[in-house]
Amino acid sequence: MSSTTTTDLAGIPEMPEVPQHLVKPVAPVVGRVHATRLCTKSRKASGFIRHVEIDVSGTALENSWTAGQSFGVIPAGQTPEGKSHKLRLYSIAAPTGGETGDGTIITTTVKRLVDEHWDSHKLVQGVCSNYLCDLNVGDQIQLTGPVGKRFLLPKDPSKHDYMFIATGTGIAPFRGMILDLIKQGMPSRVAMLMGTPYETDLLYDDTLQAWQDEYENFSYHTAISRHTTTDQPRPLYVQDRLSEDADTLQPMLASERTLIYICGLAGMELGVFQTLARILPPEQLAQYLTVSDELLADVDNWERSMIPKQLKKTKRVFLEVY
Ligand SMILES: Cc1cc2nc3c(=O)[nH]c(=O)nc-3n(C[C@H](O)[C@H](O)[C@H](O)COP(=O)(O)OP(=O)(O)OC[C@H]3O[C@@H](n4cnc5c(N)ncnc54)[C@H](O)[C@@H]3O)c2cc1C
Ligand SMILES: NC(=O)c1ccc[n+]([C@@H]2O[C@H](COP(=O)([O-])OP(=O)(O)OC[C@H]3O[C@@H](n4cnc5c(N)ncnc54)[C@H](OP(=O)(O)O)[C@@H]3O)[C@@H](O)[C@H]2O)c1
CATH class of the missing domain: 2.40.30.10 (Translation factors)
Known part of the structure; x- marks a missing residue:
């Protein structure tokens, strides 16, 4: 019989209300x-x-x-x-x-x-x-x-830390959000995980490197999927960074302040969820994903069609993939 891991969910953000559709397609x-x-x-x-x-x-x-x-x-x-x-x-x-x-x-x-x-x-x-x-x-x-009314920073961004996970142009909203946080004096820890096929395809790379140098609480983690670099001896998908850079990222994931945002290629969320399930103890995983013990034991065989019914993200995870 399957049971669902339930834990009191801490750190749920209060989200802002924002206007949408002020300019409609009939009158651009x-x-x-x-x-x-x-x-x-x-x-x-x-x-x-x-x-x-x-x-x-x-x-x-x-x-x-x-x-x-x-x-x-x-x-x-x-x-x-x-x-x-x-x-x-x-x-x-x-x-x-x-x-x-x-x-x-x-x-x-x-x-x-x-x-x-x-x-x-x-x-x-x-x-x-x-x-x-x-x-x-x-x-x-x-x-x-x-x-869009959900893929936003919380009402008071300083109450949370952020793990931003992007593939390719999925970096776009994170550039805006990070600039918003910088305007507020970078009050949060931010980890930016970015995946591209080759190092040449990294977007806004100079800016992200400069932010990492300038802000102690900002870290930048690249995952190159089709070749290796001196820093990265094997090809990686962005979710591999969660385990490769565990020293920086696991303490963040363990914190009740942390929110996870995922943007980019449709399907990338599955790998992120699988990796979280592999690396986090069940009580920490439950802060981000609600999944039965039965499925948790079968993480290698998860499929995207299980999202969102069997693999249900919590209110601490934000997803925009197309
Ligand atoms: C909320 C949201 C945000 C987005 N943000 C961004 C963003 O910031 N940056 C960005 O670049 N994109 C973004 N996109 C994607 C963007 O909306 C467009 O879908 C994308 O730019 C392609 O549009 P297009 O008009 O150039 O292609 P289209 O002319 O619409 O062509 C795409 C179609 O071509 C088909 N197609 C593609 N390759 C082939 C092939 N080899 N053979 C046959 N058919 C093929 C696809 O099935 C698809 O239906 C976003 C999408 C959404 C929903
Ligand atoms: N708001 C939004 O929703 C939004 C905003 C911007 C962009 N997007 C979407 O994001 C996508 C970006 O595509 P792109 O062409 O810019 O990206 P890209 O440059 O091709 O980079 C995508 C990277 O992700 C890797 N990847 C492929 N499958 C993956 C998976 N399942 N899990 C993790 N990583 C995976 C790719 O590896 P390999 O190719 O080597 O396998 C590649 O390294 C587009 O589909 C765009 O529509 C959505």
Whole structure:
């Protein structure tokens, strides 16, 4: 018979209420590109990923968002069927007051979707990601939003510590949240775990390294999945950092202050949950995941379809994966 591990759940954050959908797709606002640059560690990265800043001054989006939310982009042009393109969402990479602090500059981190078609082997170029990456400074862009009410820092961020876990462009909301914490004097411990295929693909790497040097309570942990480096002698997925860097990370996980945020590739949460189940004693695991003893004994065979019914995250875990 299965029993469910239950423990009093401490450290549940009080979350803020934030406005959403102030600008709807039927009446988008027009912003202007303020800056655009590659934000991979090297120009020779395996993908093209841009940091795109957009000026939304004078629109309903000005001063309207909180770090962690997303905004919508409606690409110019039409589909081959002659219809308007549908909206795509992009995580806001800016802090709550925007890049300049006055709520006018919203940012995202966008990866060009470029691939071969699975069946026809013709070139596939994602409509909106390439549209966004092609834009130049001064170009106009139709925007909606903000969107999202859960993937946010708590009302009083200083009451918690943060384990931010990202793959690829999943770093975007964390850049904004960390900048918000820095604005408040970095009152919390923050561990940023970042996974990319190659070292060249690390995003905002110089900035993250600089924060690690500057803030004693900020640590940066990279996981490179397709090659090794001197610091990292075997390929790693981001969740492997939880055990590899246990000296820093396990005391954080044991603390009642710690919240876990996961953003990036759909499916990455499964590996994170499995690793937590392998490395944490049951009473600590229960702070993050509710799972039966039976399933806990079978952690190697967990599947994503077990989330959220059999593997249920607690209110100390925040997930945004697409
Ligand atoms: C809340 C949220 C936040 C997001 N934040 C970000 C972000 O910060 N940065 C970011 O870069 N993205 C982000 N995304 C993803 C983003 O919304 C878009 O989905 C992404 O940019 C691709 O859009 P596109 O218009 O370029 O591609 P589309 O033109 O929409 O093409 C994508 C489609 O192409 C198909 N496809 C892909 N490859 C192939 C292939 N080889 N053969 C056949 N079909 C294929 C896929 O099935 C998919 O349906 C986010 C998504 C969500 C939901
Ligand atoms: N708010 C949001 O929800 C949000 C925001 C931004 C981005 N996103 C999504 O995040 C994704 C980012 O993709 P990307 O192309 O930028 O990433 P990427 O550069 O390809 O990096 C992804 C990394 O994660 C690794 N990985 C693959 N499967 C994994 C798994 N199950 N668990 C842990 N790590 C895994 C990859 O390893 P290998 O490839 O070597 O196996 C690679 O190292 C996109 O799908 C985007 O839509 C969502």
